[in-house]
Structures are given as C-alpha cells and as structure tokens.
Amino acid sequence: MSRKGLFLSFEGIDGSGKSTQARRLAESLRAGGRDVVLTREPGGSPGAEEIRALVLQGDPDRWSAETELLLFTAARRDHLERTIRPALDAGKVVICDRFADSTRMYQGLSRGDLRAKVDALHDLMIATEPDLTLLIDMDPAAALSRAKARATEEERFEDFGIGLQERMRAGFLALAAEFSDRFRVIDGNRGEADVARDVAAAIAPHLP
Structure with missing residues (x-):
C-alpha cells in the first residue's frame, strides 16, 4: 500500500504495557507538533x-x-478502510495497539497450527504491514498479574491462563526474529519512563 504517513504498531502479551506505551508515544508526538491517530485492534472503527x-x-x-x-x-x-488508510494517505502518524502480528500469534500459533491460514487470509484481505513494530517484551507471570488486576469485561484471553502467556511470549520473540527488519524488541520489565525512552529512540530514525 502506497502511503504518505508512518504506520507504527505495538505488540506484546496481555499486560505487557504496550497500550500505555502507545498512548505515551502518541502524546509525545502530538506535543512535538505531529498529527497522530492513536487506534487499536480489534477495533478502531465503529x-x-x-x-x-x-x-x-x-x-x-x-x-x-x-x-x-x-x-x-x-x-x-x-x-x-475507515481509519488507517485515510490517515496514512493524509500524511499522519498512525499508532496502532496490536495489528496482524497479534492474529499470527493468538489464532495462528496459540490455539492451533493456523499460521498458514492466517497469512493467506492476511495477504488476500489486508496486504498491509506496519512500517515499524515495537514489541514490549515482559515476564509472562508479571504481565498476567497486571492484566487480571485491570478487572475489565475484556478478559477472555487472559482467562486462558499463564500457559497461553508463556507460549505467546515465545511466539512474539520468534516473530520478531522472523521479521527483524520491521520489529524492535523493547524490555518491558522496567518503569514506564525507561521503556518510553527506548521506544522514542527506536522510532526516531523512521519519523518523516
């Protein structure tokens, strides 16, 4: 997909802090005068x-x-169709909390050997990858504890337990190695500010 803007995604296991880092990055870039769309998956359009x-x-x-x-x-x-493509065409920075890599993991790896089907459907219907993906890597047990502490209605995947978290972490790291030109792995086992500094350093060379 030809585009004028910059497409960034955040990935990681549930409770890794990726949503917090996506929000912090959006706030920082807006403060610097950039036009930013912060969105999420699943979701991001009505x-x-x-x-x-x-x-x-x-x-x-x-x-x-x-x-x-x-x-x-x-x-x-x-x-x-409704959010990402129009924003990129307008030259905006799109920051997405999860994208296709999460489907490659959660449906393609963790719950069956469906990766080939995930990739085939992605190529057919989406055919788009982020310019840069920030993987916030974190200890699975600590991340699950943090995720469960949120006590929201959206806990279906957290309810699969620590086994899923461990498989997902290993899968995300393998995916980062597979797409090493696009992924940057950030240590999430630290304070928010330290993680945010590494995120800012990782995206700096890609900003228009």
Whole structure:
C-alpha cells in the first residue's frame, strides 16, 4: 500500500504495557507538533468495535480459533478502510495497539497450527504491514498479574491462563526474529519512563 504517513504498531502479551506505551508515544508526538491517530485492534472503527465486543468478552471457548480468525480479519479490514488508510494517505502518524502480528500469534500459533491460514487470509484481505513494530517484551507471570488486576469485561484471553502467556511470549520473540527488519524488541520489565525512552529512540530514525 502506497502511503504518505508512518504506520507504527505495538505488540506484546496481555499486560505487557504496550497500550500505555502507545498512548505515551502518541502524546509525545502530538506535543512535538505531529498529527497522530492513536487506534487499536480489534477495533478502531465503529464496525470493528462491535466485533471487538464479540471476541474479547464471554467464555474462553466461545469461539474456535478458525472463527476468531475470520472475525479479527473482518474487523481489521473495516479498520484499514475507515481509519488507517485515510490517515496514512493524509500524511499522519498512525499508532496502532496490536495489528496482524497479534492474529499470527493468538489464532495462528496459540490455539492451533493456523499460521498458514492466517497469512493467506492476511495477504488476500489486508496486504498491509506496519512500517515499524515495537514489541514490549515482559515476564509472562508479571504481565498476567497486571492484566487480571485491570478487572475489565475484556478478559477472555487472559482467562486462558499463564500457559497461553508463556507460549505467546515465545511466539512474539520468534516473530520478531522472523521479521527483524520491521520489529524492535523493547524490555518491558522496567518503569514506564525507561521503556518510553527506548521506544522514542527506536522510532526516531523512521519519523518523516
């Protein structure tokens, strides 16, 4: 996809602090005079937000991994059409809390061997990758404790427990090695300000 703006994504296991870092980065860039769109997945557009409620709430076994893959892809397509693509075409910085890499992990790896299907559907319907992906890497047990402490309605994936967190962390690190030109791994086992400084240093060479 040809674009004028910059597309950044944050990835990591639940409770890693990626949402906090995405917000901090957006605030910092706006303070510096840049036009920023801060968005999230699943969600980021009215239709995608409706799908978000379907996939993040309810019993852990509410959907099969295959059904989740279709739902997440539908949400991502709407998000891309209505939010991400127009912002990039306008030359804005788009910061997305999760994107396709989360689907590669949560549906493609953790709940079955669906990675080939994830990539095939992505190539067919999305065909877009971030310019840079910041992976906030954190100890799985500490991250899960933090995630559960939020006590929100959106805890369906957290309810799979520590086993999923551990598999996801290993999977994200493997994905970062696979796409080493796009990923930057940031140590999230520190204070917010320290993590934010590393994030700022990682994106600085990519800012227009």
